[in-house]
Amino acid sequence: MYNKKEETVRDILDSSSKPHNNEQQIEQLFGIIDTELNKPEAEADQDLIKECSDYIGELMPDDELHSEQELLLKLDQVKAMAEASSADESRHSAKKGKAKRIVWKAVAILAATMVVMFATLSVAAIKNGYNSAWEYLDAKISEVLDMKFYESTTENGITFIRNGKSKKYDSIEELLNKEDLIIMYPTVLPDKIHIKKILIVPRDESRYTIAFHLSSNDISISITNYYQKDISDSPNHSNYISSDGHNFVIIPKENGIYQATCQYNGFEYIIQAPSTDWLILIIENIKEIKT
Amino acid sequence: MKKLISLILAILLITTLCFSTSATNETDYTYNFGEKTIVFNSSTTFTKAQREKIANILNGTGNETEVANLLCIFGHNYNVDHVTTITHCASATAPRCLEEIYEVSVCTRCNQTITEKITSSYIYCCP
Numbered sequence: 001m002y003n004k005k006e007e008t009v010r011d012i013l014d015s016s017s018k019p020h021n022n023e024q025q026i027e028q029l030f031g032i033i034d035t036e037l038n039k040p041e042a043e044a045d046q047d048l049i050k051e052c053s054d055y056i057g058e059l060m061p062d063d064e065l066h067s068e069q070e071l072l073l074k075l076d077q078v079k080a081m082a083e084a085s086s087a088d089e090s091r092h093s094a095k096k097g098k099a100k101r102i103v104w105k106a107v108a109i110l111a112a113t114m115v116v117m118f119a120t121l122s123v124a125a126i127k128n129g130y131n132s133a134w135e136y137l138d139a140k141i142s143e144v145l146d147m148k149f150y151e152s153t154t155e156n157g158i159t160f161i162r163n164g165k166s167k168k169y170d171s172i173e174e175l176l177n178k179e180d181l182i183i184m185y186p187t188v189l190p191d192k193i194h195i196k197k198i199l200i201v202p203r204d205e206s207r208y209t210i211a212f213h214l215s216s217n218d219i220s221i222s223i224t225n226y227y228q229k230d231i232s233d234s235p236n237h238s239n240y241i242s243s244d245g246h247n248f249v250i251i252p253k254e255n256g257i258y259q260a261t262c263q264y265n266g267f268e269y270i271i272q273a274p275s276t277d278w279l280i281l282i283i284e285n286i287k288e289i290k291t
Numbered sequence: 292m293k294k295l296i297s298l299i300l301a302i303l304l305i306t307t308l309c310f311s312t313s314a315t316n317e318t319d320y321t322y323n324f325g326e327k328t329i330v331f332n333s334s335t336t337f338t339k340a341q342r343e344k345i346a347n348i349l350n351g352t353g354n355e356t357e358v359a360n361l362l363c364i365f366g367h368n369y370n371v372d373h374v375t376t377i378t379h380c381a382s383a384t385a386p387r388c389l390e391e392i393y394e395v396s397v398c399t400r401c402n403q404t405i406t407e408k409i410t411s412s413y414i415y416c417c418p
Contacts (some may be wrong), residue, residue: 164336164372199409201373201392202332211373211392211410222392222410229415251413253382259413270412 009051022059029056162200172198176289183210183223183267184246188285190278193219219282220272227268231261239276243283250279322346328377335372341397341404348404349376349393360401367398373409379417388416 009029029052036044036052118133125136160167160175169175172185172195189195197213203224212221231249239250241260248260248269260279262269269286273279319339320331329346331337337345347353374393381389390412396405 163334197409199373199392199394201375202334203375204333209375209392209410213394213409217408220410220412222412228386251384251386253384253413259386272411272413 009048009055026056026059029053029059158195159197160199161197173289181210182265182289184264184269184286184288186212186221186271186282186285187287188281189214189219190273190281191216191218218274219278220270221282222270224268224270225266227263231263241280241283243286244288246286248279248283250276322350324350324352326379326381328379330375330377332373335374336370337372337395337397341402344402345374345395345397345404345406348406349374349395360398362400363398363403367396367403368400369396369405370399371396374406377414377416382413386413386415387418388414390414390416 009032012032033049033052036049121133121137125133157168157170158172158175160169160179162179169178175181175198176183176185186195193214193216195212196215199211199213201209201211203209207224207226210223210225212223214221241248241250246262246264248262248271250258250260252258256274257272258274258276258279260269260271260273260283262283271279271282273282320333320335320342322329322343324346327350329349331342331345335342344353372395374395376391376393378389378391380387392409392411394407394409396407397403
């Protein structure tokens with residue numbers, strides 16, 4: 001299009017047949033630069049681009065002076081912006097007010113919910129024999145926390161066998177209360193072991209053993225209604241664990257079994273487990289039935 | 292004369308056999324096998340024959356399997372009771388004797404016998 005070797009930019013513009021002022025010339029020069037820049041880098045004429053840009057610099061006015069009308073227009077624009085900003089501010093404060101109202105509404109709903117919950121808990125507490133809602137809530141939370149770490153000691157009820165006759169109970173507490181067995185009982189067993197049955201095995205006319213039939217043979221729990229011997233003179237290698245005022249004597253046996261024995265209220269409790277950890281877990285969670 | 296001597300010898304032999312059999316049975320409810328004692332409740336529902344069989348099973352000298360009975364094709368009719376075994380001097384340190392309670396189920400029709408250990412505990416029995 002242009003023979004830039006022979007003609008300068010000025011010549012190109014002068015030779016143009018179109019009548020042109022500075023603005024048109026600048027536009028034409030930008031066109032030339034644009035054309036050159038669109039070419040691959042190797043083909044683009046850097047000298048021509050530089051010449052064009054220099055010429056654009058010459059054609060541009062030294063400083064841009066604004067007319068009075070332009071200034072007034074600018075002033076109007078500033079005023080309009082200020083008005084818009086103040087409108088934004090009022091919108092923002094309106095939003096703030098709305099947010100405050102939402103917070104108060106939430107607080108009111110929360111308070112109402114708390115009142116309803118407290119009233120419900122109070123009714124439930126009275127119905128279940130608790131003194132206050134807090135006491136009831138505390139008992140329920142403890143129950144939930146216990147369930148979180150350990151399984152129930154009974155699963156699908158518990159069978160009681162005495163004199164060849166069997167009865168089924170929902171829980172060990174119900175069984176002990178209804179069968180009038182005033183004994184301590186395990187409330188926690190490790191490794192998901194649970195109590196399947198409780199049997200009364202007579203030894204003679206007056207003596208008997210209460211045998212806990214568990215879901216695993218790893219643990220054994222039996223209670224006799226007599227003492228074999230005074231356990232206070234147990235061997236030197238035995239250890240004592242005290243739980244809730246009851247002393248358990250722990251004796252390790254050769255086959256890796258640990259046996260804990262406690263004598264309390266006419267009953268002798270014998271617990272066997274494969275580790276002291278399990279024994280301690282069971283002993284620490286032994287409870288006495290409330291009469 | 293020879294017949295009389297044969298008869299006396301036969302009676303003596305039978306009497307000796309009877310004594311040897313009763314030597315394992317101290318009472319009808321307690322069975323001793325060396326270091327093992329098997330004790331049935333005096334109110335047990337097992338018959339004498341069943342007790343002897345159970346005692347042998349718990350001692351490890353009997354067999355739990357029985358010939359199948361056609362009457363039991365749809366299930367057994369179990370008689371369940373509890374038996375205590377004491378293994379004397381099972382431990383070197385006191386308490387030395389191991390007492391175990393078993394639940395024993397005997398089918399009333401085919402005599403199939405099932406034993407399941409319920410509890411075990413070391414007791415002060417032998418010094």
